[in-house]
Amino acid sequence: MSRFYLTTAIDYVNSRPHLGTAYEKITADVIARYKRLCGVRTHFVMGNDEHSQNVYRRAREQGLEPLAYCDQMEREFRDVWARLNVSFDDFIRTTEDRHRAGVSAMVQRIADRGDLYDAFYEGSYCVSCEAFKPEKDLVDGLCPVHGTKPEWIKEKNHFFRLSKYRDALLEHYDRHPEFLLPDVRRNEILRLLEAGLDDISISRAGQLWGVPLPFDQSSVVYVWFDALINYASAVGYGRDEAAFREWWPADLHIIGKDITRFHCVIWPAMLMSAGLPLPGQVFGHGFVYFKGQKMSKSLGTVLDPLDAAAKFGPDPLRLYLVKEIPYGQDGDFSWERFEERYNVDLANNLGNLVNRLAAMTDRYRQGSLPPSPGAPGRLAGVAEDVVRRYRAAMETYALHEAAFAVFGLVDAANEYIAETEPWTLSRQGNQERLTQVLSDVVEAVRIAAVLLLPVMPASCAEILRRMGEDRAADELRLDRDAAWSGARERVITKGDPLWPRLETAAAVTDEAASRPEEKTMTDQPAARPPVTADAPPAPPAAAEGLAAPPAPPAAAVPTDERIPIDDFVKIDLRVAKILAAEKVKGSRKLIKMQVDAGAEPRTLVAGIAEAYEPDALVGRSVVIVANLKPAKLMGIESNGMVLAASPEGGLPVLLGFDNPPPPGSRVK
Numbered sequence: 277m278s279r280f281y282l283t284t285a286i287d288y289v290n291s292r293p294h295l296g297t298a299y300e301k302i303t304a305d306v307i308a309r310y311k312r313l314c315g316v317r318t319h320f321v322m323g324n325d326e327h328s329q330n331v332y333r334r335a336r337e338q339g340l341e342p343l344a345y346c347d348q349m350e351r352e353f354r355d356v357w358a359r360l361n362v363s364f365d366d367f368i369r370t371t372e373d374r375h376r377a378g379v380s381a382m383v384q385r386i387a388d389r390g391d392l393y394d395a396f397y398e399g400s401y402c403v404s405c406e407a408f409k410p411e412k413d414l415v416d417g418l419c420p421v422h423g424t425k426p427e428w429i430k431e432k433n434h435f436f437r438l439s440k441y442r443d444a445l446l447e448h449y450d451r452h453p454e455f456l457l458p459d460v461r462r463n464e465i466l467r468l469l470e471a472g473l474d475d476i477s478i479s480r481a482g483q484l485w486g487v488p489l490p491f492d493q494s495s496v497v498y499v500w501f502d503a504l505i506n507y508a509s510a511v512g513y514g515r516d517e518a519a520f521r522e523w524w525p526a527d528l529h530i531i532g533k534d535i536t537r538f539h540c541v542i543w544p545a546m547l548m549s550a551g552l553p554l555p556g557q558v559f560g561h562g563f564v565y566f567k568g569q570k571m572s573k574s575l576g577t578v579l580d581p582l583d584a585a586a587k588f589g590p591d592p593l594r595l596y597l598v599k600e601i602p603y604g605q606d607g608d609f610s611w612e613r614f615e616e617r618y619n620v621d622l623a624n625n626l627g628n629l630v631n632r633l634a635a636m637t638d639r640y641r642q643g644s645l646p647p648s649p650g651a652p653g654r655l656a657g658v659a660e661d662v663v664r665r666y667r668a669a670m671e672t673y674a675l676h677e678a679a680f681a682v683f684g685l686v687d688a689a690n691e692y693i694a695e696t697e698p699w700t701l702s703r704q705g706n707q708e709r710l711t712q713v714l715s716d717v718v719e720a721v722r723i724a725a726v727l728l729l730p731v732m733p734a735s736c737a738e739i740l741r742r743m744g745e746d747r748a749a750d751e752l753r754l755d756r757d758a759a760w761s762g763a764r765e766r767v768i769t770k771g772d773p774l775w776p777r778l779e780t781a782a783a784v785t786d787e788a789a790s791r792p793e794e795k796t797m798t799d800q801p802a803a804r805p806p807v808t809a810d811a812p813p814a815p816p817a818a819a820e821g822l823a824a825p826p827a828p829p830a831a832a833v834p835t836d837e838r839i840p841i842d843d844f845v846k847i848d849l850r851v852a853k854i855l856a857a858e859k860v861k862g863s864r865k866l867i868k869m870q871v872d873a874g875a876e877p878r879t880l881v882a883g884i885a886e887a888y889e890p891d892a893l894v895g896r897s898v899v900i901v902a903n904l905k906p907a908k909l910m911g912i913e914s915n916g917m918v919l920a921a922s923p924e925g926g927l928p929v930l931l932g933f934d935n936p937p938p939p940g941s942r943v944k
């Protein structure tokens with residue numbers, strides 16, 4: 277049986293976890309959960325780096341013994357990781373005996389190999405960096421990172437012959453181009469190796485806080501040399517040979533891009549010297565910058581993105597970090613963007629789909645679907661393609677692409693409901709077809725939830741429960757359970773909305789009142805609450821169709837903005853049938869279409885590409901403003917405007933008809 281050992285960097289405990297550290301742990305957790313979903317025996321290790329002079333100082337400032345301070349911080353770290361649902365298998369602290377045993381053993385082995393020698397170190401040391409600073413790296417004599425004056429150190433140190441391993445490292449990179457990802461990081465390290473390596477000091481003299489060198493009790497092992505060994509000591513190095521043989525080498529080290537030199541030069545050289553195999557892969561992720569601007573009404577007093585987990589559960593934050601930031605690159609977190617994605621992906625899209633489906637199954641089938649009666653519709657093909665793309669992305673750690681692919685299946689399921697109109701099938705008494713359509717959508721939602729389990733474990737387990745899955749999430753396997761299957765009876769359960777919509781900072785009515793001149797037919801205030809199972813009874817087409825969101829209550833339009841009927845009749849609204857549609861190249865939102873509005877076919881451009889596939893539009897009847905002056909969009913002349921509802925923060929929804937009248941019919 278295959279196995280997978282992955283680690284994250286261990287964290288200094290001189291401050292609480294922040295968004296950046298959380299990003300690393302969450303993305304590593306997604307990979308660990310994906311491997312488990314694939315049935316791979318997985319060992320996921322995180323931990324704390326405690327032998328830092330900063331930690332020692334911080335403890336003393338607080339009047340604590342260093343170890344007591346570290347105990348306290350461990351509780352804080354574990355609490356944050358639990359709140360973010362990070363599922364590590366083991367948590368190592370560098371002050372633990374098992375780690376100290378591993379450090380002593382490896383340092384001794386490197387010494388026995390003849391790779392250590394004594395020399396005087398004289399130079400600068402930045403305590404905040406915990407690093408020796410060559411003169412050439414200082415700016416006006418100060419640490420370029422901290423702007424502080426490094427300590428001048430003159431002491432007898434033990435040096436590691438790092439320079440000896442340069443050629444072996446270059447050869448390793450040559451033979452294993454996948455060793456360091458993404459490529460941009462590998463190129464940085466190759467430049468470094470080609471420039472040549474200096475030997476490094478691996479000890480600090482006269483210090484108490486650390487692991488003493490086995491052959492020189494007056495010195496402790498340099499904190500970085502000490503910390504790197506955690507990856508081996510966590511699985512028994514120097515203490516439990518059987519466990520070590522089982523898990524070493526690690527398959528994947530996940531680290532920040534700022535510490536690749538330690539993990540991709542020093543650590544492999546240490547392992548070579550100790551005669552141990554190298555880890556399979558190192559992935560250097562980017563940084564997440566927090567732009568802590570404007571707070572919204574719904575977030576209230578939440579200041580720290582990590583606190584968003586307390587308010588919404590961990591999953592919306594996890595999804596945001598995974599889906600919105602290409603893994604390996606830098607990204608931003610902002611409250612504005614977080615709310616927008618929450619509303620679009622979760623409240624309006626996935627959450628709304630789960631609720632509508634449960635409501636329809638309840639209304640038309642009393643919540644129970646028999647095994648699907650016939651061949652599945654086109655959603656089965658979409659699901660198969662999405663699973664393939666998801667797997668390919670996850671295997672190369674393109675986590676964002678994997679998450680994005682799954683939302684393609686969610687979109688397709690929403691479109692399928694709009695296309696097949698279950699409420700019409702019910703009215704027509706087309707029972708078999710109705711059962712088939714509902715079964716297909718349940719199957720698509722079920723598969724989407726299986727695929728998103730690594731990213732949103734708690735919410736997806738709940739979605740699966742509502743879709744009639746009675747096994748625990750950790751019993752599910754990608755091969756078997758992400759395959760299309762209509763062969764089972766399913767009992768669908770209704771529930772509260774998983775993700776209630778957030779009202780964003782600029783409330784809809786405020787916005788409309790303050791910008792009346794910008795009002796158009798497509799961005800009128802028409803906030804549509806997600807359709808929930810316990811929504812008041814409404815005509816089926818309005819409650820479940822994408823076609824007809826309820827009009828805003830009259831009170832939402834200030835009385836002084838009312839218009840006479842003469843103004844309204846100036847607008848020539850017509851039924852138009854879509855003859856052809858294609859995406860506008862270079863635009864995410866625009867679709868170009870040919871429509872028949874009763875006269876010559878005309879070209880229109882509409883901002884609906886995020887909500888509709890061009891192919892699904894052809895043949896459909898919509899409402900257009902036919903007497904609008906032509907406008908150019910991305911160089912294409914648009915003759916008229918397609919009407920769509922624009923839910924706040926959501927995707928546009930086209931207006932349509934139960935029984936389309938002939939093209940050109942007047943709408944009034």
Ligand SMILES: [Zn+2]
Pocket residue numbers: 402403404405406419420421422423
């Ligand atoms: Zn520094």
